[in-house]
Amino acid sequence: xxxxxxxxxxxxxxxxxxxxxxxxxxxxxxxxxxxxxxxxxxxxxxxxxxxxxxxxxxxxxxxxxxxxxxxxxxxxxxxxxxxxxxxxxxxxxxxxxxxxxxxxxxxxxxxxxxxxxxxxxxxxxxxxxxxxxxxxxxxxxxxxxxxxxxxxxxxxxxxxxxxxxxxxxxxxxxxxxxxxxxxxxxxxxxxxxxxxxxxxxxxxxxxxxxxxxxxxxxxxxxxxxxxxxxxxxxxxxxxxxxxxxxxxxxxxxxxxxxxxxxxxxxxxxxxxxxxxxxxxxxxxxxxxxxxxxxxxxxxxxxxxxxxxxxxxxxxxxxxxxxxxxxxxxxxxxxxxxxxxxxxx
Amino acid sequence: xxxxxxxxxxxxxxxxxxxxxxxxxxxxxxxxxxxxxxxxxxxxxxxxxxxxxxxxxxxxxxxxxxxxxxxxxxxxxxxxxxxxxxxxxxxxxxxxxxxx
Numbered sequence: 518x519x520x521x522x523x524x525x526x527x528x529x530x531x532x533x534x535x536x537x538x539x540x541x542x543x544x545x546x547x548x549x550x551x552x553x554x555x556x557x558x559x560x561x562x563x564x565x566x567x568x569x570x571x572x573x574x575x576x577x578x579x580x581x582x583x584x585x586x587x588x589x590x591x592x593x594x595x596x597x598x599x600x601x602x603x604x605x606x607x608x609x610x611x612x613x614x615x616x617x618x619x620x621x622x623x624x625x626x627x628x629x630x631x632x633x634x635x636x637x638x639x640x641x642x643x644x645x646x647x648x649x650x651x652x653x654x655x656x657x658x659x660x661x662x663x664x665x666x667x668x669x670x671x672x673x674x675x676x677x678x679x680x681x682x683x684x685x686x687x688x689x690x691x692x693x694x695x696x697x698x699x700x701x702x703x704x705x706x707x708x709x710x711x712x713x714x715x716x717x718x719x720x721x722x723x724x725x726x727x728x729x730x731x732x733x734x735x736x737x738x739x740x741x742x743x744x745x746x747x748x749x750x751x752x753x754x755x756x757x758x759x760x761x762x763x764x765x766x767x768x769x770x771x772x773x774x775x776x777x778x779x780x781x782x783x784x785x786x787x788x789x790x791x792x793x794x795x796x797x798x799x800x801x802x803x804x805x806x807x808x809x810x811x812x813x814x815x816x817x818x819x820x821x822x823x824x825x826x827x828x829x830x831x832x833x834x835x836x837x838x839x840x841x842x843x844x845x846x847x848x849x850x851x852x853x854x855x856x857x858x859x860x861x
Numbered sequence: 862x863x864x865x866x867x868x869x870x871x872x873x874x875x876x877x878x879x880x881x882x883x884x885x886x887x888x889x890x891x892x893x894x895x896x897x898x899x900x901x902x903x904x905x906x907x908x909x910x911x912x913x914x915x916x917x918x919x920x921x922x923x924x925x926x927x928x929x930x931x932x933x934x935x936x937x938x939x940x941x942x943x944x945x946x947x948x949x950x951x952x953x954x955x956x957x958x959x960x961x
Contacts, residue, residue: 629943629947630943630946632947632950633946633950636901636905637901637946637950640897640898640901640942640946641942641943641946643894643939644898644939644940644942644943645939645943647894647935647936647939648936648939648940648943651932651933651935651936652936654932655930655932655933770890
């Protein structure tokens with residue numbers, strides 16, 4: 518039963534464009550899906566290693582800008598008259614570059630800041646996000662600043678011999694985002710159920726014990742940061758090519774908060790948590806909008822969030838698992854034990 | 862008692878900021894970020910550190926705004942914080958303590 522659940526959810530979601538014809542709701546599904554990918558990447562850091570990145574939107578925004586700039590091309594004059602001209606590349610290469618550049622930024626931030634952890638890591642990530650936002654706002658030659666990057670081409674896939682496909686319609690974007698969500702789910706699932714994932718959980722639970730059995734703390738934390746940043750970059754790239762316009766507001770702190778809400782309410786440290794939390798908090802504003810005034814809409818959002826955190830402090834997914842006794846998720850202490858045994 | 866006195870101090874800072882800056886519902890966002898940053902900079906749990914940290918941050922921002930670019934005013938402060946945390950993770954004036 519437990520093994521079948523993700524497939525049932527995937528099939529149910531894949532059928533959505535077949536019966537849902539309302540473009541506004543489809544649009545809500547696509548943007549929610551993009552934020553679910555970002556929330557899943559945050560969950561890898563927050564849920565499995567216990568490090569809170571409050572600047573996660575930086576990786577999202579870097580992915581969006583990289584992907585947009587690679588596929589639009591740019592012409593920038595750096596210090597000393599050195600000029601960089603970039604011809605437009607195919608859009609799928611922009612997507613790949615977004616993942617690589619975001620992953621690299623994750624590596625740098627992780628490498629620099631995992632010597633300090635806890636509150637210090639939080640402040641380094643916030644500072645990083647703020648610096649990146651100011652660069653996007655002020656480097657007008659490259660990013661157009663507040664004028665925004667416009668007419669970004671839609672995501673396109675060209676296979677030799679099979680022709681060229683552009684993800685222009687909402688339906689095709691829906692399946693693209695669903696595919697990326699499923700792919701990220703599999704990658705994160707494989708990672709956290711491996712030796713590496715057990716080492717990460719062990720670090721979160723008891724760092725000194727983990728170190729004493731020979732787990733290289735910094736290495737695993739940096740690895741988690743790289744994978745997490747890369748997935749966030751992929752989400753940013755999808756966002757840029759779906760909206761076709763991005764401005765420095767993609768770096769707003771609000772988006773980080775949205776991701777954190779999705780992860781915490783859904784259940785941090787569970788694979789399905791960000792998806793459940795994301796669907797709920799992506800759709801509360803949309804549903805509330807149909808019957809409530811704009812002010813009430815966000816008050817409802819806040820009330821619902823407080824209610825969930827108050828009633829289900831562990832998050833929705835762990836609570837459901839407990840009620841229905843759906844197969845035993847390898848408990849955290851058990852996973853930590855397994856790592857200890859591995860290491861011995 | 863502790864929340865009451867921090868609230869009172871923050872209110873005093875706000876009252877002093879009001880006549881100098883514009884007042885808006887969002888004015889607290891950047892101020893609380895900077896307050897957090899200054900405390901980290903000076904060292905957690907050090908009153909003198911927070912005072913000196915405030916001077917250093919403000920000075921770095923204004924120099925950055927004057928000599929580099931006014932658009933990067935806030936970025937200077939954040940870059941300074943990252944730099945301090947890299948070389949002295951406990952902050953500049955913290956009593957020696959174990960972190961992490």
